Amino acid sequence: MTLKDTKPGDVVIVLKILGQRHDEIKRRIMDVGILPGTRMEVIKVAPLGDPIQVSLLEFDLIIRRSEAEKIVVEYEKS
Amino acid sequence: MINNKNNKYKNLRVSLVGNPNTGKTTLFNRLTGNAQYVGNWPGVTVEKKEGYVKNTNFPVKITDLPGVYSLSPFSPEEIITRNFILENNTDLIINIIDATNLERNLYLTTQILELGKPVIIALNMCDRLQRKGKIIDFCTLENLLGTLVVPISAAKNIGIEELTNKITSLEYNYNKNFKIFKYNQDIESKILKIKKILHSLNSNFYNNRFILVKVLESDALIISSLNLKLDTIKKIDEIRGLQNEIKYEENIAAERYKKSSEICKKSISDINKIKKIKISRKIDKVITGKFAAIPIFLIIMLFIFYVSFGPIGTFCQSFAREIISKGIEYPLSILLNQLKINNIFSSFIFAIVAGMGEVLSFLPQILILFGMLALLEDSGYMARAAFIMDKLMRKIGLSGKAFVPLLMGFGCSVPAILSTRILNNEKEKKLTIFLIPFMSCGAKIPVYLVFLNAFFPEKKAIMMFLIYLTGILFAILMSFIFRQIVKPKESPMIMELPDYKIPSLHNLYLHLWDQSKDFLEHVGAIILGSSVVIWFLQSFDQSLRFVEDNSQSLLAKLGGFIAPIFTFSGFANWKSAVALITGLLSKEAIISTMSIVYGAEESNLNEAILQNFTKSSALAMLVFILLYPPCISALAVFKKESDTFSACLSLVVNTLIALIASILVFNIVKF
Numbered sequence: 050m051t052l053k054d055t056k057p058g059d060v061v062i063v064l065k066i067l068g069q070r071h072d073e074i075k076r077r078i079m080d081v082g083i084l085p086g087t088r089m090e091v092i093k094v095a096p097l098g099d100p101i102q103v104s105l106l107e108f109d110l111i112i113r114r115s116e117a118e119k120i121v122v123e124y125e126k127s
Numbered sequence: 128m129i130n131n132k133n134n135k136y137k138n139l140r141v142s143l144v145g146n147p148n149t150g151k152t153t154l155f156n157r158l159t160g161n162a163q164y165v166g167n168w169p170g171v172t173v174e175k176k177e178g179y180v181k182n183t184n185f186p187v188k189i190t191d192l193p194g195v196y197s198l199s200p201f202s203p204e205e206i207i208t209r210n211f212i213l214e215n216n217t218d219l220i221i222n223i224i225d226a227t228n229l230e231r232n233l234y235l236t237t238q239i240l241e242l243g244k245p246v247i248i249a250l251n252m253c254d255r256l257q258r259k260g261k262i263i264d265f266c267t268l269e270n271l272l273g274t275l276v277v278p279i280s281a282a283k284n285i286g287i288e289e290l291t292n293k294i295t296s297l298e299y300n301y302n303k304n305f306k307i308f309k310y311n312q313d314i315e316s317k318i319l320k321i322k323k324i325l326h327s328l329n330s331n332f333y334n335n336r337f338i339l340v341k342v343l344e345s346d347a348l349i350i351s352s353l354n355l356k357l358d359t360i361k362k363i364d365e366i367r368g369l370q371n372e373i374k375y376e377e378n379i380a381a382e383r384y385k386k387s388s389e390i391c392k393k394s395i396s397d398i399n400k401i402k403k404i405k406i407s408r409k410i411d412k413v414i415t416g417k418f419a420a421i422p423i424f425l426i427i428m429l430f431i432f433y434v435s436f437g438p439i440g441t442f443c444q445s446f447a448r449e450i451i452s453k454g455i456e457y458p459l460s461i462l463l464n465q466l467k468i469n470n471i472f473s474s475f476i477f478a479i480v481a482g483m484g485e486v487l488s489f490l491p492q493i494l495i496l497f498g499m500l501a502l503l504e505d506s507g508y509m510a511r512a513a514f515i516m517d518k519l520m521r522k523i524g525l526s527g528k529a530f531v532p533l534l535m536g537f538g539c540s541v542p543a544i545l546s547t548r549i550l551n552n553e554k555e556k557k558l559t560i561f562l563i564p565f566m567s568c569g570a571k572i573p574v575y576l577v578f579l580n581a582f583f584p585e586k587k588a589i590m591m592f593l594i595y596l597t598g599i600l601f602a603i604l605m606s607f608i609f610r611q612i613v614k615p616k617e618s619p620m621i622m623e624l625p626d627y628k629i630p631s632l633h634n635l636y637l638h639l640w641d642q643s644k645d646f647l648e649h650v651g652a653i654i655l656g657s658s659v660v661i662w663f664l665q666s667f668d669q670s671l672r673f674v675e676d677n678s679q680s681l682l683a684k685l686g687g688f689i690a691p692i693f694t695f696s697g698f699a700n701w702k703s704a705v706a707l708i709t710g711l712l713s714k715e716a717i718i719s720t721m722s723i724v725y726g727a728e729e730s731n732l733n734e735a736i737l738q739n740f741t742k743s744s745a746l747a748m749l750v751f752i753l754l755y756p757p758c759i760s761a762l763a764v765f766k767k768e769s770d771t772f773s774a775c776l777s778l779v780v781n782t783l784i785a786l787i788a789s790i791l792v793f794n795i796v797k798f
Contacts, residue, residue, distance in 0.1 A: 070372040074619045079380040080197035096420040097518035109624040
């Protein structure tokens with residue numbers, strides 16, 4: 050499952066970021082703090098269906114579905 | 128001792144580095160006040176701000192580096208920031224940190240500390256952290272990082288004096304006990320091996336931990352800057368292991384975040400465990416909500432458009448023109464009359480005064496538009512606008528924010544092109560600037576109306592609509608062609624959604640001041656110069672005699688010379704050609720020129736147009752006016768915001784498109 054497949058209200062844990070070496074998108078994702086083990090909450094989807102708003106650490110982030118597809122996640126075990 | 132130090136630093140160079148949305152610009156404004164200037168980084172259109180710190184006893188030059196999350200080699204902002212520091216342009220780094228986002232901010236700090244330069248941490252927004260029920264222990268943070276930490280509130284102007292004192296005290300020079308944080312054993316052993324290789328090569332960088340880590344990450348820019356021989360690169364590749372590039376990129380980032388998280392946990396404590404829902408989220412329930420988001424967005428946009436280009440903007444614009452005409456032109460004409468100055472000189476003077484009027488008349492609209500956009504940006508709404516419009520704008524290869532400058536293009540291309548500064552991506556900015564002239568600007572409306580009144584008095588509204596639609600369709604087409612040719616790599620939109628906040632008036636004032644200064648300096652001269660050129664062409668004939676009658680002038684000759692180009696468009700006469708040429712100065716000039724060359728009052732222009740055009744050629748002319756290059760003022764800001772090549776390219780492309788479209792219209796649409 051990737052972040053793209055989640056819906057608002059879901060709480061997920063990042064498993065892996067997909068991407069080749071020197072992949073700009075992958076690096077950006079990691080640089081803002083999305084790394085294996087990071088806990089994220091899906092807040093909402095933009096009115097037109099893309100991008101999505103997630104929250105991690107102490108801040109909110111907007112990310113396109115095409116980028117969210119690179120983030121492999123699983124539901125948080127409660 | 129201190130004196131010696133002061134002498135050593137005749138001119139202390141400080142860089143301000145931090146994440147976006149940390150209050151970096153506010154801090155810069157607080158430190159420098161009015162003593163700042165804005166420019167561009169060489170080769171890119173990322174804004175460069177420099178200034179001198181207020182209230183210091185020796186000059187302290189401070190450079191505001193672009194906001195970044197990391198010193199990775201991808202975005203122009205990241206490359207600028209790290210090159211600026213690596214190239215020894217800086218004696219001291221001030222790293223501004225948002226205390227409410229400590230963990231993510233420290234990720235950048237862990238990289239900055241590796242650069243080995245003196246660092247002062249300016250810890251911003253501690254008050255907000257407290258309101259969240261948390262408290263930060265500065266001493267612990269200072270000890271963990273091994274640097275000076277100064278708590279500030281840039282917005283409330285707290286701690287700025289303390290920070291200035293710390294900068295000038297040069298205390299950090301004695302503060303060499305940076306805590307170099309250790310990665311895991313595997314990474315550390317690799318770093319050591321690379322260090323040994325560089326050391327054996329007598330490279331100056333063997334002691335620069337940042338460089339060593341980047342080499343391990345196989346950062347292409349850094350490796351090529353080291354000018355290593357092939358066999359050295361091979362050796363390093365062996366150390367890293369060929370398949371391990373991704374592994375080290377990932378692991379190093381993970382280790383850094385682990386460290387940041389550790390520091391964060393040790394220095395922040397919860398004093399109040401109540402989990403409150405963020406106020407911003409509540410506001411966003413409506414502002415970015417499913418149903419209200421787009422209507423609210425459109426209302427805000429139309430409001431801005433209305434204020435900038437509607438009655439208020441127009442009033443201010445004519446007021447600026449009035450000042451020039453009443454305050455300069457009128458007294459000047461009396462004076463020149465008294466002095467019995469000859470015609471040529473006085474008409475030259477008036478051309479310059481009119482040019483000044485033209486330059487000044489843009490200022491009110493630029494100020495109003497920029498003021499409102501700055502408020503949107505500062506309050507946090509602009510990020511929401513990007514969120515709301517992204518999907519739609521991506522269809523034409525742009526991101527959500529690009530909607531704003533494009534819409535403003537319907538008012539006036541000049542402020543619209545300037546407002547592309549809200550875009551963060553270089554290529555996107557260029558494409559947006561390129562598309563703005565296709566948004567039919569307000570100055571063209573009277574020109575359309577003259578033609579429509581003559582030929583389509585019953586169908587004015589629908590024709591107007593079709594003209595605007597044609598412009599938009601061409602913009603979509605051009606964007607498509609542009610992307611086929613340039614094939615720009617889609618850059619990610621991974622953007623922080625900052626909390627709403629009340630915009631600072633101090634920032635707004637400085638921002639508007641900078642923008643007007645910048646516009647007058649860089650664009651004023653071009654507009655003024657081109658007014659003089661057109662005046663010259665209009666006032667002299669080919670033997671350089673001063674002529675009162677325009678039809679004898681060089682301009683008329685030039686019109687006659689280029690008129691054959693319009694043979695297949697149906698308006699191949701020098702009169703239309705001259706009108707179109709003066710339209711390059713300003714679109715309003717098309718009508719006044721036509722009334723001069725047709726020898727008709729503006730009110731009788733109908734007759735003249737009916738005689739000189741057919742329905743088909745009038746339509747062709749309208750399409751040409753819609754699509755041909757924007758006025759010289761717009762081209763001047765075009766060049767300023769992108770580059771000379773792009774501005775020239777747009778000039779050529781727009782002329783060709785306008786010509787082809789007008790030929791098609793003339794030959795296909797027959798009445």
